[in-house]
Amino acid sequence: MKFTQSLSVRLVFYWILGSFIAYFTLPVTVFLPLSAFHIGDSSNSSLESWTTKRSKEILTGALRRGEGGALIVERTPALLRQLERNPRFRFAILERATDKLVAGSDDGLFTALGRSGVDSYSGLFHVSDDPDPNARGFVRSVDTAFGKLTIATYGALFHWDDALWQLLNFFSLNNFIAFLPLGTAAALVASLVVRRSLAPLRAATVEAAAITVDSLHKPLGAKGMPIEISPFVEAVNGAIARVEEGVAAQRRFTANAAHELRTPITVLRARVAKLDASDLKREITCDVRRIQTIVDQLLVLAQARERRCDMRLCVDLGATALKVAADFMPVAIDAKKEIAFEGPEEPIMVRGFPWAIESVLGNLVENALRAEPEGGTVIVRVGADARVDVVDHGSGVAPQDRRLIFEPFWRKEETTPGTGLGLAIVKELARELDGEIRVADTPGGGATFVVGFRPFPPRAASAIGVQQVEEAL
Template identity: 35%
Template sequence: MLRSSLTWRLIAWLIVIQSILSVLALAASLTFWSGPGDKYYFPHLNLEALVAGALVLRPDGMLAISDTPALRQFRQDRPLVRVAAMQDGRMLDGSAPQLAAAMGAMGSPAFINASFTLREGTMAGSAVMATEVATPHGTVVVIGSDNPIRMADLPAIAQFMAGHLLRVMGFVLLSAVLAVPLVVRQTLRPLQAATREAAQVDLRSRDFRLPDHGGVPAELRPLVRSINAALDQLDAGVSQQQRFAAMAAHEMRTPLAILTARIDSLQDLDEADGMRGDIVRIRTMVDQLLFVARLERRDILFDEAVDLVALARNVVAECAPLAISIGRDLALVPEVEILPVTGSVRAIESAVINLVQNATRMEPAGGTVEVVVRAPADILVIDHGPGIPPAEREQVFEPFWRRDEAYPGAGLGLTIVREAAAVHSGSISIEETPGGGATFRLRLAGLTTPHNG
């Protein structure tokens, strides 16, 4: 997941680039912006180590520079270089006589670190580097003259650079690890906000558009505007389809009324009754199509005061005659006395009616469909029929979907239930009834808190 994360890619690349640039800047500063004495300073690091390794304590207790193989090789490779050492203002034995004399002519100055050019004597014009070095024999000032940088000094330079570079890179990496993620996350915050807002776009909020101003980065604005343009086109297309469906359903009412009048004038009553049943089914479908279109367009009132207990009681009373006529019973089970909410009376009532009618068709003969009203804002419609397999629990809400032709209806009732739940910021779910059957739970979220007056 981290590989595909834009945030972590930016963090990793910024840390790597910052580290590389820090190394290159340090190398460039040492190469191109070096000071006048820098070409003597780095070779002197090598000389310090050689002299410190050559120090010995003589029997008389005096410190001296011995002729070690490494120091002897150094003198052979660099015959013009003079080496000396001082401790407590005294020149140590083994120091180069000319350099010792030149330093003595200066009065054996007490210094710690210095780079200078001799002006007098036989070594006039020689560049001298002197540094204080801590050794097992105490602090010693190592002095070298005319010792510019050479290839043999690279190991000493590398050793010095390694320690210095580790300190610099440690600081750079620590700063990058702490600062870069904060900077990247802050920079990407508008993109994350736009992503969260884009996730809210659906057919019920088609008027929503992503912001293309304020904190949105300029590089992202063309993408945001392209998405908004696509949303505009989708909105226009869906609106056109909804208008077409509503107009088509509306226009079908007139020929249906004419057809009903002509059927009523038929002499064959049996044939007329069968055709009336077909007309009722078509009219129901037309009315349901119109209502679904109105729900999708929010073309109904949603600020009405609704008592879910009273609404459920009315629905049960309205649907009871039909249920009894086909050998089923309806039972209202209110778990609260009143359950006030805010919404659309017609939308909620239509949803509950469709749930009750659907449950009545599924309920076995002689059974009872229960309508339970429960806090915080739930209406449960429970049947004891064959139930609905989990694989079909999403399909049943699709328009015109029916399990098979043996079940009557146009396949729009549960679609209305889903749309009614959605426009009230609620949900509709299906659970298995204990002992067999289906329990539809209509939950109306974001409404007035119920009470038990």
């Protein structure tokens, strides 16, 4: 993700930029309107007060040393223009070291400053007998190249270029340095505000990342979400709801189709049973059995999905695996193979449904019998860690195919028998049981399918009782 694409970075940047612009335009955007409408502190209650600082700069720029080293005010072009634009402009400059007026100063203005004939406003003053009530003067001690001076100005009228001049002079190094603490504080506050404001969005992101096909019923939380982002979250929730409806419709269709297929398959098996014994009959019988197995698995998967919320039920994994091994013993004998069962020393209780676990293990045992060489033995092993290993000694599964074999309709070769749906359904069914399935090598050759189930807490298992659960089913 590019740095400039970050919403947090953009918000903080614009916050700081806005603070910078606001700070350096305060003279014109805030103080000037206040002065124009006589609002606020009396020191800034008239437009004429805006001319005082510029007058001070003009006067300090006009100071010179005359003959004999005396300080004088030279009539510079800037000062002449100031006098021309302001006919009533007066000024007085006191040299603090000598306590004398600089040549060119207005004695009357200085005298007025020394008596009670002025009304002072924190550096600004108004001569009491002046008929213009808006006239303002400025008096301030300043450090110059000629030493410390006291400069007083009075009678300058407001001009719009005075505001522009003050705005430009506000962009100084000193003001910029003064802005740094404000800018830093603004950045910290903006970062905290943005992070806090976007916290619900980050939480929604975590929720969205955890959504799977089985958790579509859980919409993204909109609590505390900014109103600007709420429509997006609502749109996502709407999309999730539509996807959930589509998935549910597909699952209903699959379950209904599987249910409808049971009758014609039963009829087909009955008709095949009437055929005379032959190799063709045996092949057709195997094919019909495969079809019925897939249909039964689809129905079991649909039932597991419908009853997933009732996963408090527990099953004895060892007893269930033994039952599956016993059921397939006749098939193994007919194929001149054997099934060996290795059970646990104590009952292993897992979460799930007996018929669902039987379907998973039955498919794996049936596949193992097909892969096992004639005269060989398929091993069904139940571990204390709620794991079942179904071991064959056939050709095995290549490492590059171990992920693909669980994909729907995948077959290594076109001549490979089957539809490629069995292991895909087993994987989905194991997931519905909160379990997992994988394939590994069998020592000496072959494949070992490992199915892990979710153990049931021992205390809860003893409280519920396996027999009670099976009766409830």
